[in-house]
Amino acid sequence: KGGIIISYNSNGSFSFDFAKMQLGKTYYIAVFMGNLDQSTGNVVLSDRCLKADAVPVTWYAYPVAAINGNSILTCAVTSLTLNGGSSTSGSGQPLNYAWSTTNGRFVNPGQVNGSTVDINAPGDYKLIVTDPVSKCTHETSFKVSTDLARPSVQIGTPEVLTCDRLTVLLDGNGSSKGSQFSVSWSGPGNIQNGSSYAATVDAKGVYRMLIRNTTNGCQDSATITVLEDKKKPIPDIVQLGQLTCTVKQIQLDASGSRGQSGPISKYTWQTTNGSIVAGVGTSKVTIDKPG
Numbered sequence: 001k002g003g004i005i006i007s008y009n010s011n012g013s014f015s016f017d018f019a020k021m022q023l024g025k026t027y028y029i030a031v032f033m034g035n036l037d038q039s040t041g042n043v044v045l046s047d048r049c050l051k052a053d054a055v056p057v058t059w060y061a062y063p064v065a066a067i068n069g070n071s072i073l074t075c076a077v078t079s080l081t082l083n084g085g086s087s088t089s090g091s092g093q094p095l096n097y098a099w100s101t102t103n104g105r106f107v108n109p110g111q112v113n114g115s116t117v118d119i120n121a122p123g124d125y126k127l128i129v130t131d132p133v134s135k136c137t138h139e140t141s142f143k144v145s146t147d148l149a150r151p152s153v154q155i156g157t158p159e160v161l162t163c164d165r166l167t168v169l170l171d172g173n174g175s176s177k178g179s180q181f182s183v184s185w186s187g188p189g190n191i192q193n194g195s196s197y198a199a200t201v202d203a204k205g206v207y208r209m210l211i212r213n214t215t216n217g218c219q220d221s222a223t224i225t226v227l228e229d230k231k232k233p234i235p236d237i238v239q240l241g242q243l244t245c246t247v248k249q250i251q252l253d254a255s256g257s258r259g260q261s262g263p264i265s266k267y268t269w270q271t272t273n274g275s276i277v278a279g280v281g282t283s284k285v286t287i288d289k290p291g
Helices: none
Strands: 026-033 051-058 072-074 080-083 096-101 116-119 123-130 137-147 168-171 181-186 198-201 205-213 219-226 238-240 250-253 275-278 284-289
Touching: 080 137, 116 123, 168 219, 198 205
Parallel strands: 072 137
Antiparallel strands: 026 051, 080 116, 096 123, 123 137, 168 198, 181 205, 205 219, 238 250, 250 284, 275 284
């Protein structure tokens, strides 16, 4: 009564007219029974015998499902929270939620009817929201992937520590490189440049190189063994001849000396009160003075 007729027909079928109507507003579909107006083909609304009945109808916007959250699982991020709280309701009433997945995994299956869920496996996740007033539904999906790539760790074979070689280089330059990688060395002895790809060590033993990808938290390591050879050679000197008034020079022969880890590579002769004439860098020297 007192309303405005937006549309009329004889079959009672009406749909929402965006040009004339507002979502969320209540309208009435009425049926009138009375004498026919020959000029318009409609019922004569002023007929005193007019009979009418009406039902209220409210059109609501469809709900819209939305999922927000990080989409990548890593070595550091082993679970994610998917949030459907930004989904919108057509009626303004709180939505009903239903989460599902065919190839992922929920941390707590009891969350599947809430606005948020925790997941810990890659896969496709679907959210269906239902408006409790209009019963209309809408669904959306969200894909979760993984970044579990571990760095490559490669260490070259180091030299052997010896009496002359007091430090050796540990070379990890064949490993993964980039600004996203951090390096650390561990092991016995003193380690110089322990956060670089090339560390220097001064003790035998097992050393570990650890590389971490700071972007995804994945890490890997490798070990290398540093060997030591500090067994002293055994010297053996034989005097060849005797210095006399007529024999002015004789030789000292150290060729019988032996190394405990291989052949002797260098000979060094010294004297504090004698005199070496020749052969200082060889296994046999010539002398001309006792001492």
